Amino acid sequence: MKILESLARVCSVLSGILLTFITLMTCYSLIGRNTTGSTIVGDFELTGVATGAAIALFMPLCQLKKANIIVDFFTAKASEARIVQLDRIGALFMAITFGLLAWRTYLGGMNAWMSQSGSMMLGFPEWIVYAAMTPPLALSALIALAQAILGDQFVMTEGAAA
Numbered sequence: 001m002k003i004l005e006s007l008a009r010v011c012s013v014l015s016g017i018l019l020t021f022i023t024l025m026t027c028y029s030l031i032g033r034n035t036t037g038s039t040i041v042g043d044f045e046l047t048g049v050a051t052g053a054a055i056a057l058f059m060p061l062c063q064l065k066k067a068n069i070i071v072d073f074f075t076a077k078a079s080e081a082r083i084v085q086l087d088r089i090g091a092l093f094m095a096i097t098f099g100l101l102a103w104r105t106y107l108g109g110m111n112a113w114m115s116q117s118g119s120m121m122l123g124f125p126e127w128i129v130y131a132a133m134t135p136p137l138a139l140s141a142l143i144a145l146a147q148a149i150l151g152d153q154f155v156m157t158e159g160a161a162a
Contacts, residue, residue, distance in 0.1 A: 001146065001150075004060075004064070004139065004142060004143050004146065005064060007060065007139055008060035008061040008063075008064045008139065008143065009061065011057045011058070011059075011060045011061065011135075011136045011139065012057065012058060012060070012061040014057050015053075015054040015055075015057035015058045018050045018051075018053060018054040018057065019050075019051075019054050021050065022046075022047050022050050022051060022054070025040060025043055025046065025047070026043065026047060028040065029043040041121060041122070042119065042121040042122035042124070045119040045120070045121055045122055045124060046122070046124065049119070049124060049126075049128075049129045052129055052133065053129055053132040053133055056105075056132070056133035056136045056137055057132070057133075057136045058136075059098070059136055059137060059140040060136050060139040060140045060143055062140075063094060063098070063140045063143045063144050063147070064143050066087075066147070068094070084151055084152065087147075087151070087152070088147070088148050088149075088151050089148075091144045091145075091147035091148035092144070092145070092148035094140075094141075094144035094147075094148075095141050095142075095144035095145040095147075095148055096141075098137055098138070098140040098141035098144055099138070099141040101137045101141075102134055102137035102138040102140075102141055105130055105133050105134045105137055106130070106134045108130050109126075109127045109129075109130025109131055109133075109134060110127075112125070112126040112127040112130055113127040
């Protein structure tokens with residue numbers, strides 16, 4: 001189970017690097033546009049593809065911490081055992097959802113690879129984004145499945161050591 005936690009952390013760090021790149025590129029482009037009139041061609045496209053990959057890369061850690069939106073209105077008066085049972089069922093549904101997302105993202109990436117489709121201005125290959133999104137979505141599915149099977153034994157808390 002430690003390997004899943006380590007992989008989730010690596011994905012999170014990669015996402016942070018991508019978001020830092022997006023921020024620096026956007027700042028450079030905006031400063032250039034407003035001072036010298038020059039800009040980075042295709043910065044909007046690069047921001048879009050990198051943000052999509054960054055979101056997918058944050059999902060494993062989000063699932064590991066059970067940081068998804070939880071609506072406890074209906075379970076406020078439920079017993080602890082019932083809440084644990086519902087959490088495990090919810091984790092199973094998340095595993096199925098992430099599994100479907102990983103599968104469809106993989107198929108989309110293969111289609112983009114075969115058709116050699118790219119972004120409009122730069123011609124940035126779309127399959128690269130799909131390739132960056134598929135592994136973290138599959139990892140999220142594995143983490144959710146482990147949570148469905150093991151329950152709260154496999155949830156990272158804020159104070160957990162790295």
